[in-house]
Amino acid sequence: MSHPTVISDEEEDSVELYNGFGSQPISRNQMRTRKRWSFHENSKPNLVDSPLQAIPRRLSDITGVDGVHKQIDPLSELGGAQLYSTESGRLFHAGKIIIALAGLPGRGKTHLSVSLTRYLRWLGVKTHSFHLGDYRRASAEDDLTHDLFVPTPKSDKAHALREKVVNECLNDILNFFKNDKGQVAIYDAVNAKPEFRIQLHEKFSKLNIQVLFIESLVTDDSIVMKNIEEAARSSPDYKDWDYEKAYKDYSERINALAPYYQEMQSNDLEKQLSYIKFINFGERIELHNSNYGYLINKVVFYLMNGSIKSGSVFLARCYKNSLDYNFDPPLDDEGTRYAKNLTNTLIEQLKSEGKTYLEKIVPTSKPKLQRELSVDERQPALGMDGVDDNSLVIWTSVKKRTVETTQFLKEKNINVRHRIQLSQKNPGIVGSMSDEEIAEKYPDEYSQYIKDPYHYRFSRAESYHDLAIKIEPLILEMERMSGDILIIADDTILKVLYGYLLSCSCYDIPTLNFKTDEIIEIKFNAYSNTANRIKIKDFDEKVE
Structure with a gap:
C-alpha cells in the first residue's frame, strides 16, 4: 500500500517556484486562465463554474470600519491589485517574512503596521498585523502599572504577564505561517533591547523565515506630541477614558520605557540583522544589510512614500x-x-x-x-x-x-x-448595453462576467x-x-x-x-x- 508523499513548506515553495514560472504568462485576454487565478487549496470554490451565490457579496452599505484586521479568508479573498495567485497562496518570488517593528510608544508603529498590511494585502500578499497590545489588553489586570511595559519588570506578576502575551503573539505568528499559509507577518511591539531583537531573529531564521526590523525613530518633538494626542483619543487602551487622563497616562508610559530603549546599531551585537531606520516617519530612511528580495523592496518603496496620515x-x-x-x-x-x-x-x-x-x-x-x-x-x-x-x-x-x-x-x-x-x-463592446441586453446578445460572456465581475473583462474593455x-x-x-x-x-x-x-x-x-x-x-x-x-x-x- 502506497502512502501519500508529505511535502514540507520548503519543498512546497520550491515546487511552486518551478510551476509558477512555468505557468501560462499574464495576457491581455478578456478571460482569466484557471492557472493564473488558481487558489492555494483544492477546497477553494471555482468562481467560473460555481453558482453565483457562492461568491460572498458586500451589500450596498459602504460605511463602517475597514477590514484590515480581519482574518483573511483563503476561500474567498484576493487583493484588488493581485497579479496572480499560487497553489500555496504565497507569491513565488518572495518567501516567508516577518517584519518586526521597533521603537518607543508614540512613534507611529501601529499606524505603520496597519498601513503596510493594507498595502501588501492590496497587492495580494497574505499579510496580517499582530499587535502585542491586543494580547496585553486581552490578559491585562487592573492592578498592573506601567511596570508592565518595561523590558524587565520589578513585579513578578508583570513579568509573568509579559512572557505570556509575547509567547501567545509569537505562537500565533508561527501558526499564521504554518497553517494559514501566510507570507508576511507584521509584529507590532516595542522590541526595546538588542538581546530581544537577536532572539527574535534567531527564532524565525531557523525556520527559514526572513526577518526584517523597521525601527521608527522620531527626533521631532511635534510628531511625538501629535501621536500622543491621537493615541489619547483613539487608542483601544483608552476607550471611554477622559482625554486629559489618557494623555497623562500615555505620556507616563513613554517616560517609563524610554530609559530602557536601545537604538539599533550596526555594531558587533546586531550587525547580522537586516533593518530599516524610519526616521521622523519618512523624512529620512537608512538601510542596513539591504540585500533584499522583491517583496521587501516593495516595502522599502512604500516606506519612501509613507507619512503620518491626517485629514x-x-x-x-x-x-x-x-x-x-x-x-x-x-x-x-x-x-x-x-x-x-x-x-x-x-x-x-x-x-x-x-x-x-x-x-x-x-x-x-x-x-x-x-x-x-x-x-x-x-x-x-x-x-x-x-x-x-x-x-x-x-x-x-x-x-x-x-x-x-x-x-x-x-x-x-x-x-x-x-x-x-x-x-x-x-466597458468595451457592451458600453451602451443594459445587463439584460448583454445577457441576451453575449450569454456565454455574461455568465463568465457575473461569476467574477472584478477580474472579467469584455472584448476591448x-x-x-x-x-x-x-x-x-x-x-x-x-x-x-x-x-x-x-x-x-x-x-x-x-x-x-x-x-x-x-x-x-x-x-x-x-x-x-x-x-x-x-x-x-x-x-x-x-x-x-x-x-x-x-x-x-x-x-x-x-x-x-
Whole structure:
C-alpha cells in the first residue's frame, strides 16, 4: 500500500517556484486562465463554474470600519491589485517574512503596521498585523502599572504577564505561517533591547523565515506630541477614558520605557540583522544589510512614500455617471447646480469638523508652505500638495464634467489636479448595453462576467482589476500626502479606491453602491480607517 508523499513548506515553495514560472504568462485576454487565478487549496470554490451565490457579496452599505484586521479568508479573498495567485497562496518570488517593528510608544508603529498590511494585502500578499497590545489588553489586570511595559519588570506578576502575551503573539505568528499559509507577518511591539531583537531573529531564521526590523525613530518633538494626542483619543487602551487622563497616562508610559530603549546599531551585537531606520516617519530612511528580495523592496518603496496620515479622503461621483464612455460633454445647468451644491456641502462639512483653513486661503501665484522644510527632509512633489495638515487638494479625471465640477472650488484658489489614471472603466463592446441586453446578445460572456465581475473583462474593455493596477501611482501619492483630498470621478474608480482604503476583498468591490447625492468621507486612523456618508444638500431650496 502506497502512502501519500508529505511535502514540507520548503519543498512546497520550491515546487511552486518551478510551476509558477512555468505557468501560462499574464495576457491581455478578456478571460482569466484557471492557472493564473488558481487558489492555494483544492477546497477553494471555482468562481467560473460555481453558482453565483457562492461568491460572498458586500451589500450596498459602504460605511463602517475597514477590514484590515480581519482574518483573511483563503476561500474567498484576493487583493484588488493581485497579479496572480499560487497553489500555496504565497507569491513565488518572495518567501516567508516577518517584519518586526521597533521603537518607543508614540512613534507611529501601529499606524505603520496597519498601513503596510493594507498595502501588501492590496497587492495580494497574505499579510496580517499582530499587535502585542491586543494580547496585553486581552490578559491585562487592573492592578498592573506601567511596570508592565518595561523590558524587565520589578513585579513578578508583570513579568509573568509579559512572557505570556509575547509567547501567545509569537505562537500565533508561527501558526499564521504554518497553517494559514501566510507570507508576511507584521509584529507590532516595542522590541526595546538588542538581546530581544537577536532572539527574535534567531527564532524565525531557523525556520527559514526572513526577518526584517523597521525601527521608527522620531527626533521631532511635534510628531511625538501629535501621536500622543491621537493615541489619547483613539487608542483601544483608552476607550471611554477622559482625554486629559489618557494623555497623562500615555505620556507616563513613554517616560517609563524610554530609559530602557536601545537604538539599533550596526555594531558587533546586531550587525547580522537586516533593518530599516524610519526616521521622523519618512523624512529620512537608512538601510542596513539591504540585500533584499522583491517583496521587501516593495516595502522599502512604500516606506519612501509613507507619512503620518491626517485629514480625510472625500469621494464624490461625477455628474451623469451613466453617460456613455465615449461621450465628454460639458456640464449643463443641472450639472452646474450639482457642482455648487457639492462645493457648499463639502465646505459645510469641513467647518463642522473644526477645519477653517479654506477661509485663510488667499489668491497667490504659488502656494506657500505653512512651515519651512529642513535640508534633510524629503522634498515634496511638484505643487507641494499635501505637505500641510490644514490643506485641501482636489483630484478629478480628465473628463469635462469632472473638471468643471470643481469650478467653484477653483474660485477659492484650491489646488485641482486632473489625473488620467482616474478615467472610468472602459466597458468595451457592451458600453451602451443594459445587463439584460448583454445577457441576451453575449450569454456565454455574461455568465463568465457575473461569476467574477472584478477580474472579467469584455472584448476591448477594462476590468476593475485593470483599474487597480492603473491607480497604484495615485495610491502611493495619496499615502505621501497629509490634509484632505476630494476625488471626483466615475463610480468604477471610486469603488476601487474605496476598496483599497477600507481593505475590501476584490469580490466585494463591484457591488459597492455610490450614490450621486452623497459624498463618502474616509477618515484615517492609526488602527483602522472609517467611512461615513454625507448627504449633498440642495442650497438652492427656499427656506420658508
